[in-house]
Amino acid sequence: MLYYSLKKNSPPISFKDAVLLGQAPDGGLYFPENPTEANKQLGGRQGITRQIVELHPHEFATQYMLPYVTPELQPDELHQIIDETLSFPLPLVRVSPQISILELFHGPTMAFKDVGARFMSRCLSRFVGGIGHRVVVLVATSGDTGGAVAHGFSETPGVDVVILYPSGKLSQIQERQITETAANIHPLEVLGNFDDCQRMVKLAFSDSELRKNLFLTSANSINVARWLPQQLYYLSAYRQWNSECQLPPVWCVPSGNFGNMAALLLTVFNGIPARKCLAACNQNDTVPRFLAGKPYEPMQAVATLSNAMDVANPSNFPRIQELFKVTKTELNSLLNAGSIDDKQTKSAIKFVFEQFGYLLDPHTAVGWVYLSDYLREHPNDRGILLATAHPSKFPKVYRLEFGWTPQPIVGLSTESVRTKKSITMPAEYDNLRSWLMQRM
Numbered sequence: 001m002l003y004y005s006l007k008k009n010s011p012p013i014s015f016k017d018a019v020l021l022g023q024a025p026d027g028g029l030y031f032p033e034n035p036t037e038a039n040k041q042l043g044g045r046q047g048i049t050r051q052i053v054e055l056h057p058h059e060f061a062t063q064y065m066l067p068y069v070t071p072e073l074q075p076d077e078l079h080q081i082i083d084e085t086l087s088f089p090l091p092l093v094r095v096s097p098q099i100s101i102l103e104l105f106h107g108p109t110m111a112f113k114d115v116g117a118r119f120m121s122r123c124l125s126r127f128v129g130g131i132g133h134r135v136v137v138l139v140a141t142s143g144d145t146g147g148a149v150a151h152g153f154s155e156t157p158g159v160d161v162v163i164l165y166p167s168g169k170l171s172q173i174q175e176r177q178i179t180e181t182a183a184n185i186h187p188l189e190v191l192g193n194f195d196d197c198q199r200m201v202k203l204a205f206s207d208s209e210l211r212k213n214l215f216l217t218s219a220n221s222i223n224v225a226r227w228l229p230q231q232l233y234y235l236s237a238y239r240q241w242n243s244e245c246q247l248p249p250v251w252c253v254p255s256g257n258f259g260n261m262a263a264l265l266l267t268v269f270n271g272i273p274a275r276k277c278l279a280a281c282n283q284n285d286t287v288p289r290f291l292a293g294k295p296y297e298p299m300q301a302v303a304t305l306s307n308a309m310d311v312a313n314p315s316n317f318p319r320i321q322e323l324f325k326v327t328k329t330e331l332n333s334l335l336n337a338g339s340i341d342d343k344q345t346k347s348a349i350k351f352v353f354e355q356f357g358y359l360l361d362p363h364t365a366v367g368w369v370y371l372s373d374y375l376r377e378h379p380n381d382r383g384i385l386l387a388t389a390h391p392s393k394f395p396k397v398y399r400l401e402f403g404w405t406p407q408p409i410v411g412l413s414t415e416s417v418r419t420k421k422s423i424t425m426p427a428e429y430d431n432l433r434s435w436l437m438q439r440m
């Protein structure tokens, strides 16, 4: 499949080139020419909902993803990448009468970003061989991308990873997953917020002088190899849902940069049933304001308890707009967005723990509030909420707010024997540029 730039000032390119480039030379995001090709190949909505239960999950996933990666990956290669990507469980757990939680935190860094990062690192390591020099993966993180990418690319031959993260904004575990890593991972602690990190990364990508010297790519959800495989867990969730419920679910996604929501909408346009798709945001409410009819106007990002969602200018929203445009669908007919504050987030954590004995992480709790509000008004519907991270990644929140210590998942170690390494840097592009020129 070919990918075009949403800014339409760069030529369409293959999957392989889109993975290697990350972002288009004109600064746009890459978008698949036929985003709903899986629907066509698998026989429409009926074919998809039948085969999703009949085929082995990884076999179905391979057939579903194949159009996106053809012809650069063969079906057996893709199957192997999917086996390696989905090497941990993705259970759908019924928590309340109306809400089931899709637990995406059983991977190595305890957040959903493991899925995209594992898929992308495996694609990239297949593709770098052909280009003859080292690739620098440049990535900005609001919390969990960094760890997932550091883990996914650890010791990948031919690849250096440079991770920009906002100083003082990450939980200790999140920071350690970035800074106590292999020699090919280079953490940069930026004296600013996530939007600053993202801006610096975007400037590097549009710096043609720099790109003459370095082969840069991105491992943010900007990169199609990070973004597209996020569809895999929606397939898995629907398969589990379908075995006990015939109603289309209301999907709720705790959202920051909107990559996860953009992936959900792709699966829905490909035929996975949805009553509604809810984007739950924290106080960073650019999209909720826009969907309520106000101008699209990103403000300064504010810090909240759900730090991985502290994004005021979500990169992936243009992809969502494009998807609705090419499918000729009204945005508001399928997508709702709401903003939840820290006070509501905390009371949801307390309520759900006391009522159902289930501990929500702060991001998932934002989603819980928004989904419960929706279901209260739609008492005959039921919903799937994405648990985007495990609570033990945010011990400080529980210690300070509740005096609790969440237990990590047995078998997942957050301990590390390495020492912290990171370089502090002002939030100015010139600093990043000269560091890259000297060090990479």
Ligand SMILES: *Cc1c(COP(=O)(O)O)cnc(C)c1O
Pocket: 111, 112, 113, 143, 144, 145, 221, 254, 255, 256, 257, 258, 259, 260, 261, 308, 309, 363, 388, 389
């Ligand atoms: C990244 C992240 C989000 C936001 O996902 P987007 O795809 O950026 O909208 C939500 N929760 C957690 C725990 C995350 O790490």
